[in-house]
Amino acid sequence: MDARHSTAMAMCQMLLRQKQTEQGTALGHEDIVSAIYEVTSLSGYSDIDRDLLISTLEERFTVYVPDHRTLGLNDDHVAWLPARRSEITWRYWDRYRILLNERIPSSAVESVDKVTDDIMERLEDPQRLGTWDRRGLVMGHVQSGKTANYCGLICKVADAGYKVIIVLSGIHNSLRSQTQIRLDEGFLGFMSEPVAGGHQAFRTVGVGTIDPSIPANTATNRTERGDFNRTIANQFGIHPGGLPLLFVTKQ
Numbered sequence: 588m589d590a591r592h593s594t595a596m597a598m599c600q601m602l603l604r605q606k607q608t609e610q611g612t613a614l615g616h617e618d619i620v621s622a623i624y625e626v627t628s629l630s631g632y633s634d635i636d637r638d639l640l641i642s643t644l645e646e647r648f649t650v651y652v653p654d655h656r657t658l659g660l661n662d663d664h665v666a667w668l669p670a671r672r673s674e675i676t677w678r679y680w681d682r683y684r685i686l687l688n689e690r691i692p693s694s695a696v697e698s699v700d701k702v703t704d705d706i707m708e709r710l711e712d713p714q715r716l717g718t719w720d721r722r723g724l725v726m727g728h729v730q731s732g733k734t735a736n737y738c739g740l741i742c743k744v745a746d747a748g749y750k751v752i753i754v755l756s757g758i759h760n761s762l763r764s765q766t767q768i769r770l771d772e773g774f775l776g777f778m779s780e781p782v783a784g785g786h787q788a789f790r791t792v793g794v795g796t797i798d799p800s801i802p803a804n805t806a807t808n809r810t811e812r813g814d815f816n817r818t819i820a821n822q823f824g825i826h827p828g829g830l831p832l833l834f835v836t837k838q
Contacts, residue, residue, distance in 0.1 A: 591631070591632065591635065592635060592636070592639070592640075595626050595627065595632050595635045595640065596640060596643065596644070598626045599619075599622045599623055599626050599640060599644055600644070600647070602622040602625060602626070603618065603619065603622050603644065603648055606618055606622070607648070607691075607692065614648050616645070619641060619644045619645055619648060620641065622644075623637050623640045623641060623644070624637075627640075646734065646765070646769065648691075663719065664709070664711065664721065665711070665712065665715060666708070667708075667711075667712035667715070668704070668707060668708040668712075668747075669708075671712065671714075671747070675746050675747055676746065677743070677746050678746060678801045679741075679742035679743070679745045679746050679774065679794075679801060679803070679831075680739065680742040680743045680746055682742070682776070682794045682797050682798050682801055683738060683739060683742045683773055683774070683794055684696060684700070684739075685794075685797050686772075686773065686793055686794050686797060687699060687735060687739075691735075695735075699735050699736055699739045700739070702736055702739075703736060703739040703740045703743055704743075706723075706725060706736075706740055707740060707743050707744060707747070709721075709723060710723075710744065712747075713744070713747055713748040713749045713750075714748055734769050734773075735773075737754070738769060738770060738772075738773030738774055739773075741754075741770065741773075741774050741833075742773070742774055745774070745803065745831040749831065750827055750828055750829075750830075750831055750832060751827050751831075751832050751834070752831060752832070752833050752834070753834045753836065754766060754770065754833070754834065754835045754836070755836060755837070755838045756835055756836065756837060756838070757837060757838060758837055758838055759837070760811040760812070760814065760837070761811060763807075763811075763813075763814055763835060763836065763837050764809055764810060764811045764813065766835050767779060767805075767807060767808065767809045767813065767835040768809045770805075770833060770835060771792055771793065771809055772792050772793025772794065773793055773794060774794070774803060774833065775794075775795070775803050775805055775833065776791060776792065776793060776794040776795025776796075776797075776798075776799060776801065776803075777789055777790060777791055777792060777795050777799070778790045778791075778792050778809060779805045779807065779808040779809045779813070780808055780809065780810070781808050781810060781813065802830050803830055803831045803832075803833060804825050804829075804830050804831070804832045804833065805832070805833040805834075805835070806819065806823065806825065806832060806833070806834045807819075807833070807834055807835045807836060814835075814836055814837055815834055815836050
């Protein structure tokens with residue numbers, strides 16, 4: 588992104604933060620588009636790539652839908668979350684919730700909390716003994732708050748005891764990288780960078796700036812070539828079962 592795009596981005600963010608403060612609710616897609624058109628109507632900015640601005644700003648300003656609906660079958664499902672809630676230490680979720688409260692209105696944070704609880708209750712208890720298989724589908728409109736919701740859900744299931752978390756992020760390297768960056772900020776707390784010379788620089792980001800003492804591992808990294816592959820598998824030195832282990836891969 589060149590200097591003019593960066594300046595346009597900064598102006599859009601200023602307008603959006605001002606509007607967010609004034610209305611006290613989460614921003615919608617139309618708010619982002621309106622801010623972009625206001626900036627790109629200025630002299631010297633008319634040729635700015637609006638699509639690039641939209642995609643970037645919609646990642647930074649999570650957009651929410653007001654309510655959700657649930658359909659499901661409870662065959663062989665054992666309800667567990669209400670009984671275990673008080674036993675769980677919500678380290679990852681509490682840290683992420685603090686980050687959300689710094690970025691979006693409290694009403695929107697409460698919405699993320701409720702939706703992720705509803706989804707998590709429909710998963711199986713990771714401590715349940717025996718053989719079980721639980722599957723589901725969560726659907727949302729384009730830029731309807733999915734980033735905050737999947738980050739929040741991952742934090743909660745890690746707190747509950749799930750040890751391996753695999754995120755399928757589309758078919759393109761760029762989208763996979765973008766998803767990893769969001770999870771670096773919302774779950775891992777550090778920039779997942781490839782190891783150079785046997786050493787990996789540890790740079791905190793997002794939740795890591797709030798509390799860097801809550802560890803998690805990742806088998807993939809934020810670069811466009813950071814997907815999991817045979818070479819990484821052959822060199823893999825982390826054994827699942829300890830700290831939560833994240834994979835962000837292409838489908």
